[in-house]
Amino acid sequence: NDHSVGFLPNNITSDKLFQRVFGHHIFDVQRAEQDDTYITKHGSHHDGKVHYEFNYRNYCLQICERHAQTNDIFELIPPKCFEDEQAEIFVSNYSHWWNDKTKIVEFRPVHFQHENFLHDIHYILAIKKGFIRTNNTENRHYLINRSSSFFKNLFTKYFIRLDSEPYVYMLAKNGIINIHLSRLGIAFKYTVHNTIQQHHGNIPICMSMTINVSPTDSPTGWLYLALLHAITSHCLPDQYTGMTGMERSFELLNSTVSWSDQPFDPIESGIIELFLRFETFETNLLASSYDDLDEELTAWLKNAKMIAPIVERFRMLYNQLCFILTFFCLE
Structure with a gap:
């Protein structure tokens, strides 16, 4: 259109959602046909075929990513939408982009300046099938729902003493459950047949032995x-x-x-x-x-x-x- 090229207004660049992904990046934008909507003048990333659209209305920022070659449109989802449903690492470590055509949410790097921002997709949320899986066809794992009875039982029985629930997530593959405690940096394996894959060590316990433990106020x-x-x-x-x-x-x-x-x-x-x-x-x-x-x-x-x-x-x-x-x- 004939609109002049300018910069995004302060109410958009200062928004938390914009700051989290784009930081201090400066876009050359033009006004769109809709009110309070701006579209980037130049394409982004290596191929230059990706444009961003910013719409600020009713104190709510909407950011869309438009791919010229595939006509795909991705919408950036605020991380707070996942806080009650997903483990903390899936909220803080990724930005979340919704593709309305494929009904898939892509878990990408948080920062827009990442060298492989468009294609470094670690996890995929398939809305129609209702699961999150790793974006790796050779070694595909599926995330166990935190609200499921299986997760609740396993967490309450084994891991509640180690860390709180938001910092524990479980990935399943071929009957093997990989339990990750992200904040502690440790992981466990659980199978539907045996709870222990291998013994970490043998600890002899003599029930008849008297164990004297000094009180905490002693030196x-x-x-x-x-x-x-x-x-x-x-x-x-x-x-x-x-x-x-x-x-x-x-x-x-x-x-x-x-x-x-x-x-x-x-x-x-x-x-x-x-x-x-x-x-x-x-x-x-x-x-x-x-x-x-x-x-x-x-x-x-x-x-x-x-x-x-x-x-x-x-x-x-x-x-x-x-x-x-x-x-x-x-x-």
């Missing part, structure tokens, strides 16, 4: 954690804690969680004794007194200058443990 668990950090320490800081294992061990030993108003029990005393039995590079760092330890460390340091920081940290750890043992009058 036993924290001392174990401090010991674990100390014996697995590295010279480089851990990317999650931002400190080395030895530094984290010091922090736990200096905190109130490792202290008690009662003498340490035999288990806690044994943990502290393990601290004092460190051996590094086949050198025994435990001596009968601090003076002997200091002399041994000094002799070792002459032949191992590169590990001076580790030696100094151990000396500090030894002093801390000696103080704890003295404070509680441990034998």
Whole structure:
């Protein structure tokens, strides 16, 4: 038509649906025959045969994708339409395009700038058949409906303790159910014949054995954690804690969680004794007194200058443990 070329108005570009898929992409558009409707002047993507139509009416944005070669028209569906029906990963990881001619919803990449935005279709929702399947003819899986009794029973029986329902989805193929916990990044297999495909490991359980578990307010668990950090320490800081294992061990030993108003029990005393039995590079760092330890460390340091920081940290750890043992009058 004779309409001039311009840009989309702010009420369209600032809409959440537009921002989610197109971001800050700038389209050259022309007004269409319908009111408040704009059509892109130039084709998009590699072949340049795809145009987009934007219609903003009654505070609702409608985005359509028109393919010149096939005459297919896809409508972008807001992700909130799937929030109550689909797992979170199917809502947040994809944009959803409805083809009225084929009655199919395509699950594409979220961002319009994706190099294979039109053809990288991971899943397909076939409205007539009522299922979602993977878009892979060689290894096709079908998504199990979250509202089905099968999903509810399996989730309640096995996975409700691991994560909430929106972060669990199940794919079926040839009688095998693949259960994915997207937020935890783990997956399980379930078959209609056997619940276990293979044993992960054998755990012997002796019902007659008495298991003593210390209460949560005791320092036993924290001392174990401090010991674990100390014996697995590295010279480089851990990317999650931002400190080395030895530094984290010091922090736990200096905190109130490792202290008690009662003498340490035999288990806690044994943990502290393990601290004092460190051996590094086949050198025994435990001596009968601090003076002997200091002399041994000094002799070792002459032949191992590169590990001076580790030696100094151990000396500090030894002093801390000696103080704890003295404070509680441990034998």
